[in-house]
Amino acid sequence: xxxxxxxxxGVGLHPFGRHGDKQALRMGAEAAQAALAxxxxxxxxxxxxxxxxxxxxxxxxxxxxxxLTGIPVRGVFNGCATGGTSLxxxxxxxxxxxxxxxxxxxxxxxxRGAFAADPAVAGLPAWYGQTGLFxxxxxxxxxxxxxxxxxxxxxxxxxxxxxxxxxxxxITPHAWRQKPLSEQEIxxxxxxxxxxxxYMYCGPDEGAAAVVLCRGDLAREFTSAPVYVRAAELRSRRxxxxxxxxxxxxxxxxxxxxxxxxxxxxxxxxxxxxxxRVAQLQDTDAGSELIHMAENGFCADGEQERWLAExxxxxxGRLPVNTDGGLIANGEPIGASGLRQIYETVxxxxxRAGARQVGGDPRVGYTHLYGAPGASAVTILSR
Amino acid sequence: MxxxxxxxxxxxxxxxxxxxxxxxxxxxxVLSFPARSGEEQCLLGRRGTLWAFTTQQFRPPSPPYDGxxxxxxxxxxxxxxxxxxxxxxxxxxxxxxxxxxxxxxQPMELRIVPYTTREDGTExxxxxxxxxxxxxxxxx
Numbered sequence: 001x002x003x004x005x006x007x008x009x010g011v012g013l014h015p016f017g018r019h020g021d022k023q024a025l026r027m028g029a030e031a032a033q034a035a036l037a038x039x040x041x042x043x044x045x046x047x048x049x050x051x052x053x054x055x056x057x058x059x060x061x062x063x064x065x066x067x068l069t070g071i072p073v074r075g076v077f078n079g080c081a082t083g084g085t086s087l088x089x090x091x092x093x094x095x096x097x098x099x100x101x102x103x104x105x106x107x108x109x110x111x112r113g114a115f116a117a118d119p120a121v122a123g124l125p126a127w128y129g130q131t132g133l134f135x136x137x138x139x140x141x142x143x144x145x146x147x148x149x150x151x152x153x154x155x156x157x158x159x160x161x162x163x164x165x166x167x168x169x170x171i172t173p174h175a176w177r178q179k180p181l182s183e184q185e186i187x188x189x190x191x192x193x194x195x196x197x198x199y200m201y202c203g204p205d206e207g208a209a210a211v212v213l214c215r216g217d218l219a220r221e222f223t224s225a226p227v228y229v230r231a232a233e234l235r236s237r238r239x240x241x242x243x244x245x246x247x248x249x250x251x252x253x254x255x256x257x258x259x260x261x262x263x264x265x266x267x268x269x270x271x272x273x274x275x276x277r278v279a280q281l282q283d284t285d286a287g288s289e290l291i292h293m294a295e296n297g298f299c300a301d302g303e304q305e306r307w308l309a310e311x312x313x314x315x316x317g318r319l320p321v322n323t324d325g326g327l328i329a330n331g332e333p334i335g336a337s338g339l340r341q342i343y344e345t346v347x348x349x350x351x352r353a354g355a356r357q358v359g360g361d362p363r364v365g366y367t368h369l370y371g372a373p374g375a376s377a378v379t380i381l382s383r
Numbered sequence: 384m385x386x387x388x389x390x391x392x393x394x395x396x397x398x399x400x401x402x403x404x405x406x407x408x409x410x411x412x413v414l415s416f417p418a419r420s421g422e423e424q425c426l427l428g429r430r431g432t433l434w435a436f437t438t439q440q441f442r443p444p445s446p447p448y449d450g451x452x453x454x455x456x457x458x459x460x461x462x463x464x465x466x467x468x469x470x471x472x473x474x475x476x477x478x479x480x481x482x483x484x485x486x487x488x489q490p491m492e493l494r495i496v497p498y499t500t501r502e503d504g505t506e507x508x509x510x511x512x513x514x515x516x517x518x519x520x521x522x523x
Contacts, residue, residue, distance in 0.1 A: 117447070127509070132460070142463050145437050192440055249464065250471055
């Protein structure tokens with residue numbers, strides 16, 4: 001088999017959490033330097049970079065901290081799919097011959113609490129915000145409530161997912177949430193949006209992550225353990241998909257953009273869901289992870305109840321999911337979140353994940369993002 | 384008498400004995416709510432069935448939310464989608480806030496309700512759906 005086009009040869013992370021008055025750009029630069037050090041190279045070797053953020057209006061200003069080398073640098077924002085989009089564009093730049101070494105960098109620094117904005121930014125009328133409908137959180141309660149009803153899954157499964165992610169966070173040195181909670185504590189916590197309780201949700205926070213990519217045939221110059229990008233697919237929503245911020249929906253439904261991105265990624269990679277040994281799935285809330293197990297092709301709708309009862313998505317299970325605790329344990333700095341998934345997956349495929357290392361020498365990993373207003377990015381990586 | 388105003392023009396017929404939501408129909412026959420400018424307007428049915436629901440337990444960020452409550456006085460509400468047969472799924476607040484009293488598939492009917500009061504005492508109205516008894520279910 002010929003060498004795949006694009007390799008990941010270095011990853012870096014600035015821990016997610018709360019970091020006082022430290023600037024997002026500085027966190028981004030530290031993550032980038034860590035990724036460059038991991039690749040055994042320097043910023044001067046990088047030929048293009050994609051830098052994602054929601055809160056930083058000019059993320060490309062990171063060159064002021066990394067070095068003014070004159071290379072093309074592009075700011076990226078694509079909702080919760082920003083990190084996956086940055087990675088996809090960096091990989092495409094390599095494939096298209098624009099660069100032989102590229103970086104994807106993401107950073108953010110969000111205020112506390114639910115995201116707040118004028119509905120006009122999403123093309124929605126003012127009354128939608130005035131009457132308390134312009135929020136992302138209630139969508140997740142609505143979707144999982146419907147899903148549990150339609151597919152006979154219990155709220156206990158939601159608690160199992162949240163408990164798993166907090167437990168994985170407790171053995172991940174850089175995770176924001178380090179304290180495991182019991183399923184009962186999670187179920188007994190205040191409800192945010194029925195049936196989701198406080199501990200079933202992730203929170204907005206701060207942090208950064210970065211990835212160094214290069215042309216596949218150059219990978220061994222940087223590392224003895226390259227991880228190849230087998231697919232990096234992005235999809236937006238189709239008419240009829242059940243999405244955030246929808247005052248109305250047609251009676252005829254379409255699959256989520258996750259389903260479209262996932263199917264495209266499997267096809268491009270020539271790899272099926274049964275070959276994936278570790279997965280990072282968007283867990284804005286425990287219900288999202290539950291639904292995403294099926295939408296990404298790992299199980300049928302409703303099978304999650306049995307999978308979770310068997311511990312199938314635990315680190316020792318047959319498909320470990322969100323091995324670093326996911327968004328629930330790390331929070332969601334939007335620009336960086338998808339690159340944290342890449343960071344974790346690369347460590348797992350290289351056997352460097354410490355106490356949370358997945359056994360059985362995993363060779364194929366999978367990452368998935370989903371968010372408003374209906375965008376999904378899926379990446380398939382392999383050794 | 385208390386002055387009442389709709390939160391927005393063109394959202395529902397008001398004042399009206401039996402108010403209706405105002406949608407529009409595109410050239411392709413597809414219905415949109417709220418109505419899109421430039422499309423032919425049409426009125427939606429008043430009754431449907433509960434398609435999906437959740438609750439809003441914390442006060443939404445304000446702005447854009449303009450309820451005259453505080454984090455302390457905020458009253459949680461339920462919301463979700465009602466399937467209007469042959470039309471579309473419409474997102475709405477519900478008059479019943481207790482999720483234990485809501486059931487997917489139950490009949491729901493349109494109401495126009497005050498959701499906030501301005502400083503001058505004017506009540507601002509929005510649309511909401513109320514659970515109605517099974518035996519009240521009739522084609523609208």
